[in-house]
Amino acid sequence: MGATTELPARVRAVAEARLAFSREYSGLHEFDGQIQDLSPDGVRKTLGGLGGPPMSDPLDEATVAGAEASLRTRLGDLELHRRDPFPHIEALDLTSYERDYAPAADRMEARSRHLAQWPDAIDAAITSLDSVPASVAVAFLGSVRGLRSAIRPTDGDVGTKAAAALDRLIDHLAHYAALPEASEGLGAGRLIALLGCADGISVDLERLAARTATEKLRTNELLRDACERIAPGEPVAEVVRNRLTRHGTFPEIVNSAQRLVDDAREFVRSRRIAPFADGDCLVEETPAPRRWGVGRISWSAPWEQAAPARFHLTPPDPAWPSDAEDAWLRRFGCAALPALTVHETFPGHASHALAMRHVASPTRRTLWSELFFEGWAHYCEEMCLEEGFQDGNAVLQAGVALEALVRLTRIENAIGLHTQEFTVAEGARLFSQNAFLDGPAAMAEAQRGLFEPTYTRYGVGKFFFMDLREAAKREWGANFTLERFHTELLSLGSPPLAPVADALGLGRRLTRWQ
DSSP: OOSOOOOOHHHHHHHHHTHHHIIIIIOOGGGTTOOOOOSHHHHHHHHHTOOOSOOSSHHHHHHHHHHHHHHIIIIIISOGGGTOSHHHHHHHOOGGGGSSSSOHHHHHHHHHHHHHTHHHHHHHHHHHOOOOOHHHHHHHHHHHHHGGGGOOGGGHHHHHHHHHHHHHHHHHHHHHHTSOOOOOOOOHHHHHHHHHHTTTOBOOHHHHHHHHHHHHHHHHHHHHHHHHHHSTTSOHHHHIIIIITOOOOHHHHHHHHHHHHHHHHHHHHHHTOSSOOOSOEEEEEOOGGGTTSSEEEEOOOTTSOOOOEEEEEOOOOTTSOHHHHHHHHGGGOTTHHHHHHHHHSTTTHHHHHHHHTTOOOHHHHHOOOHHHHHHHHHHHHHHHHHHTGGGGOHHHHHHHHHHHHHHHHHHHHHHHHHTTSSOHHHHHHHHHHHHOOOHHHHHHHHHHHHHOGGGGHHHHHHHHHHHHHHHHHHHHGGGOOHHHHHHHHHTTOSOOSTTHHHHTTSSSOOOBOO
8 A cells, every 4th residue: 555665675574574563563554455475485485585785774783683583583493383373363453454544445445455365364374373282272262263353244255255264264273272281382492592582682591580580579569568558557469459450341441541541641741751742542442353462552653644543452251251351350450550551552652653753764663672662661651650640649559560560470471381380370370479360361461471472571671671771870970861861762763672772872782681
C-alpha cells in the first residue's frame, strides 16, 4: 500500500524477515496484504537474504547486526518456527488493518488480499510446526480459534476457504496439545544463545538469577511499605488479595484504563519527563487472535501517518467458571491497572513510538530491540511513581511493586523451565507465591515462559535503564535532568543495548548482563 519506503538493503531484508511486525509496528505498509513465507524453504530463503557490507554509522551497524543475529539464532540455530505457533498466528492476524492509518477502502482491500493467502500460509505453518510442545499448543489453541472471528460473511468464498484452512491448523495444534507431557525446555545453552543474540550481550544465568534475587528483596520491601501505609499491621498477602486486586466488571476496567491513559499523558506533558506525549490512545478489548496475554498496545508506527494507538485489554474467557474469571480480572485490579497503563501508553510504549518518528536514521527508525522497548516501558512504571504520578499514593506504589514481581518471576520461570528445573505447573505456582497471581493468570504467565523465554526482557531491561540513569547522574552531575536523560536516550531509537552507554558517552560498550 502506497510508496515503498527507502531503506538500506540490509534493513529491508530484516524488515521482510519480520514482515508482520514491520507492517504494524514500524508502519511499513507496502507489506499490507502480504504474508511472510514461514515454510522450511521460505525460512531458508529468508536467512539467505540477510547480511551485506557494514553500515557507515556504528549505531546503525550495531542495530542491523543485532537484528540479523536474532533472526539467525531464532530461525536458523534454534528453529523456533517449528515449535512456536506465535509467528504463524502473527502472520495470519488481520487486526492491524483496523487502525486508522490509511483510508478505510485501502485498508480493507489489503485485508482481503491478506485473507485470500491464508490457505497457503496455513499449509506452510502446518509443514513447519512439527515440534510443538504440548503446553505451547494448549496455550495457543484459543488464539488460533479466535482467528475465525476475523472472517466476515461478506468475505464469501475467500472466507470459506480461509475458515477451512484454519480448521486444519486447529486440528494440527490439537494433536500436539493431546500428546503426553515431555521435556519441553530449550536447555541452558540454547536459552543463553537466545537471550543475548539480539543485543550483542553474553548471558550468565547465575549472575542474572543473583541480580533478580537482589531486586526481589528491594521490590518486596517496596510492597511491604505500601501495604503498611494502606492497612497497618495487616499481612501483605491479605492486603494484596483483599484490597489491591479489587476490580469492577470488564467494561468498567476498560473505562478506568481510558481515564488512566488520559491522566498519564497529561502527567508526562506537565512534568516534562519524556519528550513525546502528544498522541491519542484508545483502550479496547483485545481482538480474539491476540488473547494469549493480559494486554498489549498497537502503537502509531514511525513510518505511517499519525493515528490513535490501541491499548488492548484481554477479557476473561466466557467459558470460565466465576472463580477463574475473578482471578483473571484481579490482574487488572486497582493497584496493577495504573502501572500497566503507564507501561503500555505514556511514557511507555506509546511515547516511545512517537519518539521513533523523530529518529533521523532510517535504520533506527525501522528496527526495534525488544529488550530496549520493553525495558524502557517497565522502567517507566517505577520512574513515574518516583516522579509523583497519582501523587505517589500507596496503592500505585503497591501496583508498581506487584508488576515488578511479575516481571522478576518471569526471569525465574524462564530459567527454570528451560534448564528443566521445574514444569509449567510448578512455574504457575511460582507466580502465585511470588507475584500473587492465581488460576488462569498464573498459568498464562507460566506457559508464556515456555514459548517466549525472552520475556525476561522486561526485568533485565529495567535493570539496564536504572543502571544507565545512575551513570548519567554521575557523568553529567549538575547538568543531569530526567528530561535530558530520557530525551537523549529515546533519540537513539530502540537500538540493541550493547552500544547504548557508549552512544550516550556514559561508559564502555556493554558486553554482559549485570
